[in-house]
Amino acid sequence: MSIATLPINPPSRLLMGPGPINADPRVLRAMSAQLVGQYDPAMTGYMAETQELYREVFQTGNEATLLVDGTSRAGIEAAFVSLIEPGDKVLVPIFGRFGHLLREIAERCGAEVHLLEREWGTVYPPSEIEAALASVRPKLLAVVHGDTSTTVAQPLDELGALAHKYGALLYSDTTASLGGNTFLADAWGLDAVTTGLQKCLAGPSGSSPITLSDAAVEIIQARKSVEAGIRVEGDAVRSDPIRSNYFDLAQILDYWGPKRLNHHTEATTMLFGARECARILVEETVEAAIERHRLHGTAMVAGLVGMGLELFGDQSNRMNNIVAVRIPDGVDDAKARAAMVADYGIEIGTSFGPMAGRFWRIGTMGYNARRDTVLLTLAALEQLMRRGGVPVTAGSGVDGALESYGG
């Protein structure tokens, strides 16, 4: 049998959608390093450094900070399946597509899920969430931080204290927001946080950093059951173990900890990438990276507004790294995006659910949160709209952005 394939050689693309975005070349170089054995001191040293770096990225002192080997939703599922026992109550305030995902994953873990729902593009005042906490009394309050589907981020700063007041743990999915927006795991009282590399962290999808508070770890450790095949005298065994072996954080913590339990074989190359993502951020400083996302995200918005495009959602709670604009009347969503790729090599995003086909989502994040990417995207978009018959003042997008930059 003959299968003729060519070497990997993807076309040049500037990825200015909701993610994945272009990886920082430093991350790709780190991922081209040769492997070492999984218990080589070099490898366990890299693991420990990765944990320390992500403590800084999450702004936490949590010892339990590590990588789950899978995409962002692997991290979500690891947190949920390890924390939630069937029948546990979980409260999910939904304000976009990824709130529905939290609901879905929690349900599949056997949780009794209670929902709040809000119009896409809005966020919850803490009082609404407090009222639900008081009436539901969940074990876990699970909230997306920034929901890429709507571009807005739920303020979390008061939710930790509220959750704890009603005896709940606070979980947040920060896949879309971390590294580009202020996020303070400890100061805000987060008990479990998961993320992904493919947005503001400037890496490829496939590794999910996670951090757990002592309270979360205590719940997880109480459920520990060491798997058959490596169990030794005295190890915990339970008849109702965590429902997943792959996502069993009790065992994964022992793999990352001094016991070095033989759980999975760590995805070495993804770890090299995840470590470099965090190194880049810590080198720049987390604060400076957030400010960079604010600066370029604001310029992108100014340019889009300058071109006369209408923004979507509560702008006071919009993430720094993404904006949604209404597709001008008469413009075909799919054709226009295809032309952006074909003629300019730039990818922007479409939308989901109630926004589908009506809004574009444009990101400025991670490696692509830069002045040149903002101006190029606006310049190309102007040409695209002009040729699509949309009235747009020549230079209005780039001028708007330049004005935002202050010159």
Place this chain on the structure above:
Amino acid sequence: MSIATLPINPPSRLLMGPGPINADPRVLRAMSAQLVGQYDPAMTGYMAETQELYREVFQTGNEATLLVDGTSRAGIEAAFVSLIEPGDKVLVPIFGRFGHLLREIAERCGAEVHLLEREWGTVYPPSEIEAALASVRPKLLAVVHGDTSTTVAQPLDELGALAHKYGALLYSDTTASLGGNTFLADAWGLDAVTTGLQKCLAGPSGSSPITLSDAAVEIIQARKSVEAGIRVEGDAVRSDPIRSNYFDLAQILDYWGPKRLNHHTEATTMLFGARECARILVEETVEAAIERHRLHGTAMVAGLVGMGLELFGDQSNRMNNIVAVRIPDGVDDAKARAAMVADYGIEIGTSFGPMAGRFWRIGTMGYNARRDTVLLTLAALEQLMRRGGVPVTAGSGVDGALESYGG
């Protein structure tokens, strides 16, 4: 906060243990390619090619051939959680550490697991498995192909027909064996097969290729429940969905299929790596790659025997790519392996369970199934034993291997 870390720069290691082994540099180069959007035709084209390449690697015509985004055990769990409903009977013939893992994962999926157990280093005559199939009548017969812990592989050629005779599906975990030993998914009647990249496929851990027969797909599709957030009118919804969202193969099949369902964001860089692993194998031809593993594996064994080391397990069913030898009396396992790394940069493996501390496992697989790696490892091992006071004839290891090579 300042965290001083250096760029990734792992020490040079020749990984001659049970895996992970050194990645083929071609795989690492493929993984350094820049990203493209997840629905870019270039990306979906790479996905389709990856599927076609793995059909050849698994020797199957199964349409349902794809990657699960995680390490080898992610593939196992995806197969089990998607196929097994709570209460289903699963039969696991155990003959090493990874049979215990299959049992563990099946139990966590809610299966009623029935076990056979055998002394490590032996395999089952088909009649023993048939007797158990007849009495248990399981939904799934789950067997490790090659169990790295014992170095032997269970012959599977008769098991598909036997499983089907008793109404069961046949699953096999081929993480340790695929690409280095004959494996014929279709000819042997396999219904579900999973693997990993880090052994004979010469890549890093972190992606799990999987293939499913039409019968397996039918069971999985009947369980489909499209997740909240992307569900549209007419989509399947079930009150008892597959217990995992991340490993829900019904949805993952729709992500890899023409529907391009928005499930996870494919781990692009791992996919680039997995594709290159298969390209290398298909270029060489699967048959030639297996013969290469046989050639160099046999030479390694001849060298070890030449040095007077005692082999472990049923040699007629040993995998081509790994051998276990008894650690000579008076030699400290951990100290000797540490010296191999410190003085020669070569890593060999220890053992688990009943073999722990008594046997070394030495692999010749993937990129490291070569003449130079075999001879170097034997030369270094001779020096190590000599200095450890073990009587060994000078040159006996290398001579044994050279004789096996035919001069």
